[in-house]
Amino acid sequence: MTYTIDAYIILNDTIQSVGLKHLLHKFFNIEASIIEHISNAEIYESSTPTIYITSPDTYILNQDFFIPRRTRTIIITNTTSDDTNVINTTDDESTIIERLNAIIHTLSMPDNEKRQNTLSQREIDVLRLVAMGYINKEIADMLSISFNTVLTHRKNITAKLGIKSVSGLGFYAIMNGYISESDLKL
Secondary structure (H helix, E strand, O other), X not given: OOOOOEEEEEOOOHHHHHHHHHHHHHHHOOOEEEOOOHHHOOOOOOOXXXXXEEOHHHHHHOHHHHHHHHHHEEEEEOOOOOOOOEEEOOOOHHHHHHHHHHHHHHHOOOHHHHHOOOOOHHHHHHHHHHHOOOOHHHHHHHHXXXXXXXXXXXXXXXXXXXXXXXXXXXXXXXXXXXXXXHHOOO
């Protein structure tokens, strides 16, 4: 399948960059640009859908750039994550291609279909507290809601995002600017 999408690969690892560029071209007919540093990036905003592929470190160091583009940013890491915008470098080729296809397909969806996955303000409040390390009882007390309501919100968050683990929710919350690293309980 051919997609009309701009792709920018912003990784410190040249081999990963070249490999991703090859996969995007071979399986999606997308010509990607490899950029060494975001500060030197010649990234042109256009009406064409754009994806950004980067590392967690680059994402965190350049949040001003990536947070407004979070739905179009793919994180390359060597850890497992339930987040659909995260690709594990240890996954096999077919899994990586499936993840890329899902993300690229999302870019081509109508806006009303994308909105079905958006969280309500109360779900964001619960997500923030879960990501910060609070347990359900503490969340209920902090938000002045019942324990069962917290469970319902967590169930809805999991259904909407497809993320089941607390660490995955934490990563999602950081990627989407709901919390910062300093908010995390150590």
